[in-house]
Amino acid sequence: MKINSNGWLKIIILILITVATILFTLPYVQNYRAAQLKLNEATIFQSEIPDKIPTTEYIHSLNLRDMLDIKGQNKNVIGRILIPSVGLSDDIYVGLTNGNLGIGAVTMFPYRTPQRHNIVLLGHNVGFTAIHFGVLKRVKLKNTIYMQYLNHDYQYEITSIETIKETEIGRVADTKYSQLSLVTCSAPTTTSNRLLVQARLVKELQKDNDNNLIRSIVDETTKKNRHELDVEMWRAIWLPILMIIVGYGVIITIVLGIMNNQKIKRRK
Known part of the structure; x- marks a missing residue:
């Protein structure tokens, strides 16, 4: 024809x-795909930093290829970060790779300990407040953060929320006191600005005495996160x-x- x-x-x-x-x-x-990974995430919590840490990669904004390649990534995690007030519930991975950032937060300095150091967690802002660190734009001073880290549980209180340049590496330098720093892009698009949320350690939760508290925090925050994810x-x-x-x-x-x-x- x-x-x-x-x-x-x-x-x-x-x-x-x-x-x-x-x-x-x-x-x-x-x-x-990012939401699907979040919903279907299967994790095994580790009590020690793994002997072999993935090689640090050049980090870029997530794209569809990253999302598809994540299948089969190592699902071992060393903890979880929870902010009940905004419904953040993200697993913490070791190894600054695009794959790990596609499924959770990454500890930038894995050999720092929460007791007397600045723990720095990096997470993606994908434009969803229910996925990864995009929700940080909604946190407020004095909000409570809970972190499960290497089989220990910690409670923090947010002390500062700032937008900084990506070159201001000194802002996440180590400290001689217990501090938690959460870092993400200030927007879901390519940007040189970073949102930095810092918090002070309030106390370490005792597993024997605070089991019910820890369990209820995890359950309630995860439930809120799943609900917001469904809506989004x-x-x-x-x-x-x-x-x-x-x-x-x-x-x-x-x-x-x-x-x-x-x-x-x-x-x-």
């Missing part, structure tokens, strides 16, 4: 519109994808309608 010039033009326009639609949809597919999946993934699909159909209909009308006019 021979295709005339008008037919080829239709095909080219359809391909261009389809490619543009796919490109618009990819960020939402990426967010879905509809608001920030499914609804935009549905709108893109509907828009795709409308644009195709309009373009083909215009081309058909022009064809009819030329025949007249």
Whole structure:
């Protein structure tokens, strides 16, 4: 079957519109993958720093390839970071890699200990407040942070919330007192600014006396995180994808309608 010039033009326009639609949809597919990893995360808590730590990688914003490559990553974690007031619940990994940052927070200096050091945790801001450290923009001074770390449990209180430059490495330097520093990008896009949340150690929770407290904090925060994730999946993934699909159909209909009308006019 021979295709005339008008037919080829239709095909080219359809391909261009389809490619543009796919490109618009990819960020939402990426967010879905990140949410899926969060929901299906299977972890085994370790009580010691592993003998072999993954080689540090150049860290970049997560993309869909990262999300797909994460499958099969090492699921061993050394703890969990919890902020009940905003529903943050993230596992803590060892090894500054894009894979680890795709599924949780990473301790930047694994050989520092919480008792008399500055523990620095790095997490991605993917634009979701229910996934990783994007939620840090909602924390407030004096909010409580709980950290499970190498089989110990700690309670912190937020003392400062600042936006700094990525070059200000000194802001996460070690200390001779117990401090927790949470670091993420100030926006889900590429930026040279970092959000730095720091907290002081209030106390180490005793497993024998505080078992029920620790369990309830983990359960309540995880439940809140899952609820917010479900809401955000509809608001920030499914609804935009549905709108893109509907828009795709409308644009195709309009373009083909215009081309058909022009064809009819030329025949007249």
